[in-house]
Amino acid sequence: xxxxxxxxxxxxxxxxxxxxxxxxxxxxxxxxxxxxxxxxxxxxxxxxxxxxxxxxxxxxxxxxxxxxxxxxxxxxxxxxxxxxxxxxxxxxxxxxxxxxxxxxxxxxxxxxxxxxxxxxxxxxxxxxxxxxxxxxxxxxxxxxxxxxxxxxxxxxxxxxxxxxxxxxxxxxxxxxxxxxxxxxxxxxxxxxxxxxxxxxxxxxxxxxxxxxxxxxxxxxxxxxxxxxxxxxxxxxxxxxxxxxxxxxxxxxxxxxxxxxxxxxxxxxxxxxxxxxxxxxxxxxxxxxxxxxxxxxxxxxxxxxxxxxxxxxxxxxxxxxxxxxxxxxxxxxxxxxxxxxxxxxxxxxxxxxxxxxxxxxxxxxxxxxxxxxxxxxxxxxxxxxxxxxxxxxxxxxxxxxxxxxxxxxxxxxxxxxxxx
Ligand code: EPZ
Numbered sequence: 001x002x003x004x005x006x007x008x009x010x011x012x013x014x015x016x017x018x019x020x021x022x023x024x025x026x027x028x029x030x031x032x033x034x035x036x037x038x039x040x041x042x043x044x045x046x047x048x049x050x051x052x053x054x055x056x057x058x059x060x061x062x063x064x065x066x067x068x069x070x071x072x073x074x075x076x077x078x079x080x081x082x083x084x085x086x087x088x089x090x091x092x093x094x095x096x097x098x099x100x101x102x103x104x105x106x107x108x109x110x111x112x113x114x115x116x117x118x119x120x121x122x123x124x125x126x127x128x129x130x131x132x133x134x135x136x137x138x139x140x141x142x143x144x145x146x147x148x149x150x151x152x153x154x155x156x157x158x159x160x161x162x163x164x165x166x167x168x169x170x171x172x173x174x175x176x177x178x179x180x181x182x183x184x185x186x187x188x189x190x191x192x193x194x195x196x197x198x199x200x201x202x203x204x205x206x207x208x209x210x211x212x213x214x215x216x217x218x219x220x221x222x223x224x225x226x227x228x229x230x231x232x233x234x235x236x237x238x239x240x241x242x243x244x245x246x247x248x249x250x251x252x253x254x255x256x257x258x259x260x261x262x263x264x265x266x267x268x269x270x271x272x273x274x275x276x277x278x279x280x281x282x283x284x285x286x287x288x289x290x291x292x293x294x295x296x297x298x299x300x301x302x303x304x305x306x307x308x309x310x311x312x313x314x315x316x317x318x319x320x321x322x323x324x325x326x327x328x329x330x331x332x333x334x335x336x337x338x339x340x341x342x343x344x345x346x347x348x349x350x351x352x353x354x355x356x357x358x359x360x361x362x363x364x365x366x367x368x369x370x371x372x373x374x375x376x377x378x379x380x381x382x383x384x385x386x387x388x389x390x391x392x393x394x395x396x397x398x399x400x401x402x403x404x405x406x407x408x409x410x411x412x413x414x415x416x417x418x419x
Pocket of ligand 1: 092163
């Protein structure tokens, strides 16, 4: 198994370019199921999750040429079944449920099991599809959805759910009549899915707000679309540069989608100079502790919580970090404590006290963003850090070690590391 070895203490300088957004690419690849023709998705990152999505579409019967940054999805007779083997690798596979039900009137999709960061049920997805007229039952760990043509209806989500909103937008796009989705997620990736659906001939309005209207159409056309850049990857490198110190330019950053993070970085004393589609990060002086509470967009992204926690380990004072989106997203804490951090978790809040230094250690990645936080901790720690189980990292970061090495980090991938 691969690991990542880091020798900390090197300030960073140079330019890092951000790739396409994983959490936009995945639903958009699933949206190709809504039309028979050949669609082309551009600016797709090279990630394990993209490989899994391509495998899933092939398993469903589509002709897929996946050569990121381009993925071409052609026609093919679809067998609307998403097997456990693939869904267990990537929960986002549930995003085929809406398109398959709407387009083929039937879908059999493995229920995604539990996840490190929380139970993550899909009850809101199912409730929404039932409101549009689908008959849903569970069978041997699979969700089975059957329907004639879906019919537009009002769906009120109990909480803003990103993939729930995306699944229902895609399903409602081919329903008869109007659907009104209420209490929607407002993430930029949701807006991007709506953009692509409208390119296919759908009539989606209000994406980016908490109420989305979808006027169903009879048919959708294939599309050619270059997806937005990854705000969480950009945010991760912004925090890495702030933690390691130095002067780094991050290119291809959707600055407008990172306002909450940028405000907290500035509050901590980091200098940020957005220019054009990039941002310059300079950190020379000490850091100040700031409090953070994760919440749905445009709040502070939960996918940046673990990385930001590392920065707060180095900040004067005590920072309070509250995780409100997922119930179990502090798996990185014990690993950071092994590196000398002083973090106390009480329920959904972690109290992060300033420490003079972190020390390199052998640490274990537990989920995608936790693994990114351990790499950042390794960049600032004294001595050598070995991050194990980096298959988590490869799910969402394209060649992280190469991008960081290019700006001066002493980092390398090592093979044959025990898990
Ligand atoms: C998306 O997950 C992202 N994944 C996650 O990114 C991200 O952390 C999350 O949104 C929140 O921003 C993709 O886009 C592929 P939710 P999703 O439904 O859609 C509860 C990463 O690191 N809920 O918005 O699964 C749920 O348990 C990943 O890239 C229900 O209870 O998240 C959670 O507490 C990790 N029932 C909250 O809502 C439902 O039916 C928000 O989850 C749906 C959600």
